[in-house]
Amino acid sequence: MESVSLDTLTFDHPAASRPARVTASLHLPQAGDRRFACMVILTSSAGVQRHREHYYAQALNEAGVAALIVDSFTGRGVRRTVADQTLVSAAQMEGDAFAALAHLRSDPRIDPARIGVMGVSKGAGAALNAAIAVRQRWRPDFPHLFDLHVAICPGATAQHRDPATHDRPIFFMLAGRDDYTPAPLAIDYAGRMRQAGNGRIKVKIYSGAHHGWESLGPVFDIKDAENWSCCANFIEDDGRHFVVAAGRAFSEPDYQAWARRHCVTRGARAGGGTAALKRRATGDLLAFLATHGFGQSAVAKPPQDGVIRDPVPSRA
Numbered sequence: 001m002e003s004v005s006l007d008t009l010t011f012d013h014p015a016a017s018r019p020a021r022v023t024a025s026l027h028l029p030q031a032g033d034r035r036f037a038c039m040v041i042l043t044s045s046a047g048v049q050r051h052r053e054h055y056y057a058q059a060l061n062e063a064g065v066a067a068l069i070v071d072s073f074t075g076r077g078v079r080r081t082v083a084d085q086t087l088v089s090a091a092q093m094e095g096d097a098f099a100a101l102a103h104l105r106s107d108p109r110i111d112p113a114r115i116g117v118m119g120v121s122k123g124a125g126a127a128l129n130a131a132i133a134v135r136q137r138w139r140p141d142f143p144h145l146f147d148l149h150v151a152i153c154p155g156a157t158a159q160h161r162d163p164a165t166h167d168r169p170i171f172f173m174l175a176g177r178d179d180y181t182p183a184p185l186a187i188d189y190a191g192r193m194r195q196a197g198n199g200r201i202k203v204k205i206y207s208g209a210h211h212g213w214e215s216l217g218p219v220f221d222i223k224d225a226e227n228w229s230c231c232a233n234f235i236e237d238d239g240r241h242f243v244v245a246a247g248r249a250f251s252e253p254d255y256q257a258w259a260r261r262h263c264v265t266r267g268a269r270a271g272g273g274t275a276a277l278k279r280r281a282t283g284d285l286l287a288f289l290a291t292h293g294f295g296q297s298a299v300a301k302p303p304q305d306g307v308i309r310d311p312v313p314s315r316a
Helices: 050-062 090-105 122-129 183-195 252-262 275-291
Strands: 002-007 021-027 036-042 066-071 110-120 148-152 158-160 170-175 201-206 219-227 233-235 241-243 248-250 265-271 307-310
Touching: 002 090, 021 050, 021 090, 036 050, 036 090, 036 122, 050 066, 050 110, 050 275, 066 090, 090 110, 090 122, 110 122, 122 148, 148 275, 158 183, 170 183, 170 275, 183 201, 201 275, 241 252, 248 252
Parallel strands: 036 066, 036 110, 110 148, 148 170, 158 233, 170 201, 201 307
Antiparallel strands: 002 021, 021 066, 219 265, 233 241, 241 248
16 A cells, blocks of 8 residues: 545635645555556545445455545545535545546556546545536646546435536446435436436446445444435536525525525434445446456446346345
């Protein structure tokens, strides 16, 4: 493991305009005579966790893929954002991701044509935002894009009005019993992206799974969690949020204030993962990466509608 310092990429967004230096850890497969594909891993609201981000880095390494875990919190003096998602915004994490992309493109051990981004929950939302075409106009001085995106249980209450992407492969991995970042919202977003022209979107729903299935054991309550699942809105091309329930558009800070008064709730359930589920989901992730040249083996194509439903046994 190698430690890396990154100066975040700031861009034209109210929540992503503050400079910051964050740290990351680079995990490389066993040495070889080739350049490695690499996945940038963005964290959930809980921050870097051994059972989640480090677990995925190890799984990627075993499949011959490098991993760069970005810690968006510690350098900003934050431990977790579960109780207050404004402490570090998804837009700031997006800027961190692009700083990581710039760093990796300069590393001779990394293949600059095979750098993807993935994340769980909050990090998954940032990974999806990095795929949205209109947001590239907000980064006029940074022309590079990720080659692939993976979103595990992403929040999708805020969806871009124009969901067009740069047509890079995107994999939505969703939990059927998720009451924190509900799967139906992400399924809708994936469908809108597909209708906007990206035919390389795959969706898999783990029907009996809860949010944060990487945590093995019983389902637990996150009592202090800010839950934004009832705050449906569309992000306009200028970055404002059009709130359906209010019938009007808000600036970023005004939207945050409105939402906390009208639609944000407290509490969510998470965990409940099993070793079998974690193994199955990880296999699906690695198979998706391999399909697009980020691994060793070829796999079958997904169904035509891109949606696969896996009847995972539920845990109460």
